[in-house]
Amino acid sequence: MSFLSTAFSRQLLPVFLLSMGMTTLQAQTINVRLQPSPEAPVIDKHIYGHFAEHLGTCIYGGFYVGEKSTLVPHTEGVRNDVIEALKKLKIPNLRWPGGCFADTYHWKDGVGPKEKRPTIVNQWWGGVTEDNSFGTHDFLNLCERIGAEPYLAGNIGSGTVQELADWVQYVNFNGVSPMSKWRRENGRDKPWNVRYWGVGNEAWGCGGHMTPEYYANEYRKYATFMSDWGNSSKIFRIASGASSGDYKWTEVLMKNIPLNLLEGVALHHYAVVDWNKKGSSLEFNEEEYAANMRVTWQMEELVREHSKIMDKYDPKKKVALVVDEWGAWYDPLPGTNPGFLQQQNTMRDAMVAGITLNIFNNHADRVRMANLAQTINVLQAVILTDKEKLLLTPTYHVMEMYNVHQDAKLIPVDFKAPLFIRGKDSLPAVSISASVDKAGKTHISLVNMDPSKIHTVQLDLGKAMKSVSGRILQSASLKDHNSFEQPEKVKPRAFNDAKLKDKQLSLQLPAASVIVLELQ
Incomplete structure (x- = not known):
């Protein structure tokens, strides 16, 4: 019916x-x-952020068609219609390269001459081979074009402290150093001055199956060597946070990480009723719809309870709650690669988006950044593409209507x-x-x-x-x-x-x- x-x-x-x-x-x-x-607090514009992971056709075929494409108008391989749509959406920040992909990604493989870059097998999402043609320069230049601040997710699962420290130096240091020298050799003179950095992703799961105590120690080590290099905008380090109602994770992080090393704590929550049978993105009855709305409304409780824990250790609310993965997650569309997480986007998803954003707005004292998963062709996307075609989803329209709240004072x-x-x-x-x-x-x-x-x-x-x-x-x-x-x-x-x-x-x-x- x-x-x-x-x-x-x-x-x-x-x-x-x-x-x-x-x-x-x-x-x-x-x-x-x-x-x-x-x-009342100001509603931080960064609540309206987005997420672009190397997953399915979000990057390759979504954002990026390659510099040799003649089918789709582009700027250095990035679709012009995507650039214009995201500029209209006024997205304040964009998270990249993952997600689970982040803790297998080695950024140095994605810079320098593209023909010399090694390939990588995307072990998390479909087992496809990527050629690393979309890398740090491509992403950061894209962010400049759409007026969004980049949010880089660092690899602490299979990477090293030195690797992440080098990445910070490569994109942020304006002086003379091995990394800034290499950046200039690769065509970029001035640094991008990236402020937002994730220290790993889902460390409790695909980021290493760590205990919260172990991750807190790892975070302290990595965060120590992530210098801001004297930038006017201090680097903003975001700890890999809890999955939904794992309140112990937040408790351990807030207790064990000194506040001078911590600017944000992440939270991931998807509107999923049953992880073993997520349901169709197109076919559902009223009972299934009600269940989807129940897990959507759960965000209110999660934000409130995680905030209480953070208040205990940080009563002045200096540390932000960063909900850097949220949205509806259904079974992949029939006939698509199940590892690509491709789904349709209906008016049900518009309800998910509107309710969730209202929750974030009303908790703007602690929620100061969030990222819808994901931008193009994956999960609750705002844009869908098919070769030269592009469409805007109901979720896109909700986020575009709501962008009037960005940096406005909450009532x-x-x-x-x-x-x-x-x-x-x-x-x-x-x-x-x-x-x-x-x-x-x-x-x-x-x-x-x-x-x-x-x-x-x-x-x-x-x-x-x-x-x-x-x-x-x-x-x-x-x-x-x-x-x-x-x-x-x-x-x-x-x-x-x-x-x-x-x-x-x-x-x-x-x-x-x-x-x-x-x-x-």
């Missing part, structure tokens, strides 16, 4: 629902109060969400976050993840506003998605149904929708 939407007229909805054996929609009123506070919101109940799952149906930017514009992002109920929202703005405008992402079914045959089936449109009267704002929040409002 397909999911329902307010794409049908309200007059026809009761008849339609009764014909499907369902009850008539009942709109519930939600009273929301905006509570501006001088103590705490107070409301009681109605419940979405399916089977054993009883979940908040509505998610909201709000902010005010430097120009004084207020933005409110709202998600109604209930596929069959409209909700009336009454907002007490706290002060008089003169105008309201907005955009909505919604489609006739939660299964709707963009394909290369219909690349614009799901896209934002203007939302003009919000009614503003002095300090009060009212609107009907349609079923299965994401709305972003702007008030002045």
